[in-house]
Amino acid sequence: MGEWFPWIRSPDSEINFNRDRMVSRSRDLARNDGWASGAITRILDNTVGAHLRLSANPDWQFLRAFNKAFDATWADEFRKVVEALWRGYSEDLGRYNDVSRQLTMSQQLRLALRHKLIDGEDLFVAHWMPERIGRGAAQYATSWLLVDPDRLSNPYQMVDTKYLRGGVEIDDHGVPVAYHIREAHQNDWYNAPESMVWLRVEREDPDGWRRVIHDFERDRAGQNRGIGVFTPVLAHAKMLARYYGLELQAAAVATTYGTYVTSPYDPKMVESAMDSDGEELGFYQDLRDTWSKKHPAMLNSVRVPTLAPGEEIKQVSAAHPHDGFEPFAHEMLRSIAAQLGISAEQITQDWSKTNYSSARAALMESWKTLTRRSTEFKIGTATPVYSSWLQEVMERGDLDDVLPRGGMVPDFLEAATAYSRCDWLGVARGWIDPLKEKQAVLLGLEGGISTFKRECAEQSLDYEEVIQQQAIELKMRADAGLPPLKAFSGGADDSSKPDEVPEPK
Incomplete structure (x- = not known):
């Protein structure tokens, strides 16, 4: 450790000064490296998926006070x-929930999580656009713009100060009060004038309406900007990508070979012939040509080049330097997978060396990290987005019919947390062995250590919709004269009774 003397600095000093370089390298990796791109896709597909469903769950016990x-x-x-x-x-065909009218709310949230994984943070800015109300199916003025975190920066690239850290304006307590956002990306040459204009956006309006949602994982106290998940393993991933290129070059060289012809003439004789009028060398070449024409060699109707007496063809092939590529690549992918919180099999999609026990153990560990990432994203981004929209809904009076008629009813700001309490249904956990795991679910339900709501949530299902659908299907079976399924009849054994075929109705 003689040359290992790292500096002790504040989190903003460590991150903000080199953040552009870290983000650019992470983006280049996610854009051009298949393993990195696949790893990000696996995390997204196992957290938010293609659709994030709201499951509102107001805290009625708090409101009961x-x-x-x-x-x-x-x-x-x-x-x-x-x-x-x-x-x-959120699913409006006109996409009025998006300022740019391109994405549904679920698509915006998926893209936000992608920014959070690669760039280290996501940034939503709320816009109040009453002119959109009444157009198509648009009913609300709240509209969201997902902003590239690169645009969050100090005006004119000035260095951090006591109250300004990487574009985040804070107060004496470290509370973010405003965000300084470029009107265009710094490297958009076609928006050069706008890229030098910063807009100061307060975190909340005076009436309490949230304007900016800035979500990132905090590794240290006092941190104001985030870092991507690839940052600790950027060197590993880049070495692996370079190794792939070198391996490809070695493979290309190994498939090529050099060919040369040896002649009984030594170099001095050839040099002497070249210095003369060339009659001897020309005579020798004529002999070779005559020999080739008079003595052709054929192999499967293909002519084989024929050499003159005393000549022979020799080849030089390139040998591969070593055969340790696969173990090295596997070890590097394991280190990358350990940082990302998923298994190496999920990155490579190679399950050929995995059995049920090892696969389940790996996925169980991965699921913990994926669940944590998903939960933090929902708490830090999805729920605040929903809460800001819900404030407009309640202040417009669209929920007056479901609020209690008599007694005190707190307005939204008085009980925003209670009204906005919710959960989000994302990706189903899935099964490795459906028979064993579904039997375990039934045992858990019968033993009282699990609930139908919880088991449905793990499979991204709304338990109430499942129950309602079951009721519909049971009624349809009864109307058609079909017996109930064992799951709904207590699994009684009626084998002693004679089979009865119901008459169709």
Whole structure:
């Protein structure tokens, strides 16, 4: 450790000064390296997936302190109405929830998580656009713009100060109060004038409406900007990418060979012939040509080059330097997978050397990290987005019909956390061995150590929709004269009874 003397600095000093370089390298890796791109895709597909469904769950027990009318029945009615309004807003065909009118809310959230993984943070800016209300299916003025985190920076690239850290303006307590955002990316030559203009956006409006959502994972106290998941293993990933190139070059060289012809003439004789009038060398070449024409050699109708007496063809092939590529690549991928929190098999998609036990153990560990990433993203980004929209909904009076009629009813700002409490249904956990794992689910339900809601949530299902669908299907089976399934009849053994075929109705 004689030459290992790292500096002790604040988190912003360590991150902000070199952040552009770290982000550019991470982006280049995710854009041009198949392993890195595949790893990001695996994380996204196992956290938010293609669709993130809202599951509203207001804290009626907290609200009950204001009014006894807030109970579980009210919470269920509130949930149904809010989820219906959210579906109309977030999945609107006109994409009015997006300032650029390109993405649904789920697509924006997926892209935000991608920014968070690669760039280390995601940045949403809320816009109030009442002119959109009434156009198509648009009902609300709240619209979101997902901003590239590169645009969050100090005006004119000035160095950090006490109250300005990487574009984040803080107060004496370290609370972010405003964000300085370029109007265009710094390297957009076609927006050069706008790229030198910074807009100061306050975190919240005076009425409490959230304007900016800045979400990143904090590794140290006092940190104001984030780093991507690839940062600790950038050197490993780059070495592996270079090794692939070198291996390809070695393989290309190994497939080539050099060919030369040896002649009984030594160099001095050839040199002497070249210095003369060339009659001897020309005579020798004529002999070779005559020999080749009079003595052709054929192999499967293909002519083989024929040499003159005393000549022979020799080849030089390139030998591969070593055969340790596969173990080295596997070890490097393991280190990258360890940092990303997923298994090496999930990156390579190679399960040929995996059995049920090892696969389940690896996926269980990966699921913990994926669940943590998903939960932090929902808490830091998805729920604040929903809460800002819900504030407009409640202040417009769209939920007056489901709020209690009598007694005190707190407005949104008085109980924003209670009203906005929710969960998000993302990607189903899936099964490795469906038979064994579904049997375990049934045992857990029967033993009382699990709930139907929890088991459905792990498979990205709404338990109430499942129950309602089961009721519909049971009624249809009964109407058709079909017996109930064992799962709904208690699994009773009726083998002693004669088989009865119901008459169709």
